[in-house]
Amino acid sequence: MLQKQVLENFQKIVGPENVDDSEVMTNAYSYNWCMEFVNSSEGKEPIPFSSIPKAVILPSTVEEVQQIVRLCNQYKIQFKAQSTGLGPWNQPSSENCVILDLRRMNKIVKIDHRSLYAVVEPYVSGAQLQAETMKFGLTVHMPGAGPQVSPLASATSMNGPGFTSPHTGHSARNVLGVEWVLPDGEILKLGSVGMKNDSDWYIGDGPGPSLRGIMRGWAGAKSGIGVFTKVAFKLFPYPCSTKFKLSGNSPDYEFEIPDYMKLYVMDCKSYSHLEKVFLAIEEEEISFICSHLSGYGLGAIFSNSIGSLMDKIPIAGMLVPLVVLIAARTKREFEYKQKVMSKILIDFNLENVIGSKYTPNSLFYAEALRSNLGLHGFIATGGFQSSKGQCDTVKVCVKTTKESIPLKKKYIKKGVIGNDFGEGVWITSYESGHYFHIESPTMFDQTDEKSVKGMAENMEENYQFDLLKHLGAPFFVEGDKMHDLFGPEMMNYHIWLRKIKKAFDPNGIADSGFYISAK
Amino acid sequence: MGRIKPSEELRDLVYKCTECGNCAIACKFLGNLEPLEIIMRLREKLVKAGFGPMPKQEEYIQSVKDFNNPYKEPHENRTDWLPKDIKIDSNAKVLYYIGCTSSYRRKEMAIAAARIMNEARIPFNILYDEEFCCGSPILRTGELDTFKQVLNRNLDVIESKEIETIVFSCAGCYDTFKVDYPLYRNYNFEVLHTVEFFDKLLENGKIKLTEKIPIKVTYHDPCHLGRNAERYEEWDGEEVHIMPLITMNIPPKPKRTGKRGIYDPPRNILKKIPGLKLVEMERIREYAYCCGAGGGVKSAFPEMALDTAKLRIEEAEDTGAEVIVSACPFCSTNLQDGINSRGSNLKYYDISELLLMAMGLEPEKLKHILSEVD
Numbered sequence A: 001m002l003q004k005q006v007l008e009n010f011q012k013i014v015g016p017e018n019v020d021d022s023e024v025m026t027n028a029y030s031y032n033w034c035m036e037f038v039n040s041s042e043g044k045e046p047i048p049f050s051s052i053p054k055a056v057i058l059p060s061t062v063e064e065v066q067q068i069v070r071l072c073n074q075y076k077i078q079f080k081a082q083s084t085g086l087g088p089w090n091q092p093s094s095e096n097c098v099i100l101d102l103r104r105m106n107k108i109v110k111i112d113h114r115s116l117y118a119v120v121e122p123y124v125s126g127a128q129l130q131a132e133t134m135k136f137g138l139t140v141h142m143p144g145a146g147p148q149v150s151p152l153a154s155a156t157s158m159n160g161p162g163f164t165s166p167h168t169g170h171s172a173r174n175v176l177g178v179e180w181v182l183p184d185g186e187i188l189k190l191g192s193v194g195m196k197n198d199s200d201w202y203i204g205d206g207p208g209p210s211l212r213g214i215m216r217g218w219a220g221a222k223s224g225i226g227v228f229t230k231v232a233f234k235l236f237p238y239p240c241s242t243k244f245k246l247s248g249n250s251p252d253y254e255f256e257i258p259d260y261m262k263l264y265v266m267d268c269k270s271y272s273h274l275e276k277v278f279l280a281i282e283e284e285e286i287s288f289i290c291s292h293l294s295g296y297g298l299g300a301i302f303s304n305s306i307g308s309l310m311d312k313i314p315i316a317g318m319l320v321p322l323v324v325l326i327a328a329r330t331k332r333e334f335e336y337k338q339k340v341m342s343k344i345l346i347d348f349n350l351e352n353v354i355g356s357k358y359t360p361n362s363l364f365y366a367e368a369l370r371s372n373l374g375l376h377g378f379i380a381t382g383g384f385q386s387s388k389g390q391c392d393t394v395k396v397c398v399k400t401t402k403e404s405i406p407l408k409k410k411y412i413k414k415g416v417i418g419n420d421f422g423e424g425v426w427i428t429s430y431e432s433g434h435y436f437h438i439e440s441p442t443m444f445d446q447t448d449e450k451s452v453k454g455m456a457e458n459m460e461e462n463y464q465f466d467l468l469k470h471l472g473a474p475f476f477v478e479g480d481k482m483h484d485l486f487g488p489e490m491m492n493y494h495i496w497l498r499k500i501k502k503a504f505d506p507n508g509i510a511d512s513g514f515y516i517s518a519k
Numbered sequence B: 001m002g003r004i005k006p007s008e009e010l011r012d013l014v015y016k017c018t019e020c021g022n023c024a025i026a027c028k029f030l031g032n033l034e035p036l037e038i039i040m041r042l043r044e045k046l047v048k049a050g051f052g053p054m055p056k057q058e059e060y061i062q063s064v065k066d067f068n069n070p071y072k073e074p075h076e077n078r079t080d081w082l083p084k085d086i087k088i089d090s091n092a093k094v095l096y097y098i099g100c101t102s103s104y105r106r107k108e109m110a111i112a113a114a115r116i117m118n119e120a121r122i123p124f125n126i127l128y129d130e131e132f133c134c135g136s137p138i139l140r141t142g143e144l145d146t147f148k149q150v151l152n153r154n155l156d157v158i159e160s161k162e163i164e165t166i167v168f169s170c171a172g173c174y175d176t177f178k179v180d181y182p183l184y185r186n187y188n189f190e191v192l193h194t195v196e197f198f199d200k201l202l203e204n205g206k207i208k209l210t211e212k213i214p215i216k217v218t219y220h221d222p223c224h225l226g227r228n229a230e231r232y233e234e235w236d237g238e239e240v241h242i243m244p245l246i247t248m249n250i251p252p253k254p255k256r257t258g259k260r261g262i263y264d265p266p267r268n269i270l271k272k273i274p275g276l277k278l279v280e281m282e283r284i285r286e287y288a289y290c291c292g293a294g295g296g297v298k299s300a301f302p303e304m305a306l307d308t309a310k311l312r313i314e315e316a317e318d319t320g321a322e323v324i325v326s327a328c329p330f331c332s333t334n335l336q337d338g339i340n341s342r343g344s345n346l347k348y349y350d351i352s353e354l355l356l357m358a359m360g361l362e363p364e365k366l367k368h369i370l371s372e373v374d
């Protein structure tokens, strides 16, 4: 709870109905996905709650955010911002923190369909923006978390791979102009939107040195370096006809598959073959989705319940599957892409099982267009989180997959994580094979203490394993402990990150529990 | 309860849900997750802990105990709505269950339903002073003990008569009898909403439509008649541990997806009215947006109920319709409040009122409606 005077001052900024410091509300904001095993790793009770925020504040404009941040500085209270609130690490890491829930900032500010970018506020979801951009034959990059999350949060603050990454890239690389409230309350505008004259959102660099890297680096600062209130990012051609006709009921929706879409699922049979096929396909720049999943993972993305997962045994038996979705806007383009795929199938002695041995539900295609496949990770055990998360060459990603199998099997054998035969990974290319991403989705049961503890141990052992084997930094290098573990092995980046934190947040007001402290 | 203790703060949040069930039909992806039932169980827990229902809801529950209706209306006035010329047949196998809201507040619905049945020569009976509140407003607050008493009394009365079919014009009573009663006690009669009943009568020619109503109408699906009017299917399977951490329902447990709600009968009726044009809103059928009145919200949080109704009216306006029609007395009240508060040009009618006009039984009202939308 806040002291009365402090509460009143926050209320003056946003109105009394937009500040809540009640026990019930603040507890709800301390809940988060995966906090059970984070707590367990830290030797705490394995509950899904973090520290409880002092209050939840709902600003509606950048000026209100600025005033709140200034007040936080005045009272030495930390703040933590969240957009659509699905990401882990959007909760406070200390008891001295208020949550800025940005749900009232929910406008699509601009869609420039000629220059291919959109400008949005934090609470615009990927699905909302996609629905609007589709009117111009365009789409937006959405992280694998799905269409319900904020493209702003992904672009400015957290990770960024998605299922359509071969076509739509990575959130970090799509950022253009940014409006940013720094931890001391100053408003900074990055890129062309910061120009004095004719300011607009079309570029993210300058004036002066580019700050895009400082803003989020690779993994994002998770609110540890201020609050982002508007962002512009690139749009991409919608890959096929924008007709989107869905019918039926959850979870068994039917989708009218648009013309000129074709799915390929091929068994590469060995990891070395997978590596070659990946590169061959991506070199041709034809895929909308190009992902390796394990046989089990394949079953999961085509299923919408545990019952239907069990029907997928025929495809789940594949050894090293590769999923490729091609889509086109004209017959000619479609024929060309199919021809290329046919040649690759012959060259690499592959068979496409789709249409012959297996036909997925039509819903798969809708979920592919909407980047909604990550959700399927929850079907089997009710919970999952990924270890790994590296971005590197396809070679490193495949090596990571192969070498990590025995480690995963060890935890499967203990019965604490779900059985995917140790092979359960997701590898995707970005930007037509420019580089690749690997993560290892790991199923556990959040309601089972043994499973939660096992998952925590599994994550910890994976970190050590990745370091030992030089497999790069995982997704979740969060907080001082992790940065201090990985930094020395990675050109001492953590020293620079601390300098950035110190320069931008001299008073330590932006909650850095999942970023880095200036210490 | 664990981390958070029951409190008035918690109560105020939990009771702000209209229990419209949209969450439950939108989210059938994960195992046994049933979001609406979580809210219902939470309310039951709050009642047991002495924090629920909301004070306003407690008042109407007390009124049901004292007066047999939530409006503190004298029980003896329950049949005041009944025009003298309506024929009631005490030997009829069809029972018309009027419900408290149509009896005391939305009498036009009861009158229209009764006249339509008379005109179609369907003998029907009513319970007169043996009709009591169905218990819906009590059940929705989580006050199970009182609900069960009400349910048992109602079923005792009805089963003492030789009733084969009960017809309801109130979507709330209908849902409660159809879906909720069987969870506690089975019965042996058929339950129908008037829209289902009248649709059949139109189909087999017992109702004839003679008048043109050349207006544009949009239909609002009441939650109680739509997605929530889907019975729970019996399932006596078990949750089987098929491998570590993975359980499965064997055989598969049927899910309430909302698709078996009553959506076509009201639309069939409207489409058969000569000259009438049905234009649909964006969110309809199992995905319909709630009017905002359900779950006791209208009494406990009237502002919130009104704000919600205004959103729905805005959606109805966007269709270009002149009239919004529904089939539930709660939706009727709340949507009309929404119309008034928004200063909307839309008119609200119950579907049975429109049917009555199309049957040529309300020439004055018909003239009025036509002049209104002119």
Ligand SMILES: Cc1cc2nc3c(=O)[nH]c(=O)nc-3n(C[C@H](O)[C@H](O)[C@H](O)COP(=O)(O)OP(=O)(O)OC[C@H]3O[C@@H](n4cnc5c(N)ncnc54)[C@H](O)[C@@H]3O)c2cc1C
Pocket: A033, A080, A081, A082, A083, A084, A085, A086, A087, A088, A089, A090, A091, A102, A122, A143, A144, A145, A146, A149, A150, A152, A153, A154, A156, A157, A158, A159, A160, A161, A162, A163, A221, A222, A223, A224, A226, A227, A228, A229, A374, A375, A377, A514
């Ligand atoms: C099933 C599932 C699959 C996932 N798969 C992926 C994946 O494939 N790729 C991927 O990148 N991520 C993935 N995630 C992680 C995460 O949900 C996403 O990264 C997502 O972009 C977070 O968006 P959000 O709006 O929900 O974030 P929030 O929960 O609102 O925030 C996420 C983080 O960013 C910070 N933040 C949010 N908004 C602001 C702001 N305006 N200013 C400053 N800081 C802010 C928060 O403090 C928090 O640390 C997945 C999550 C789930 C549940």
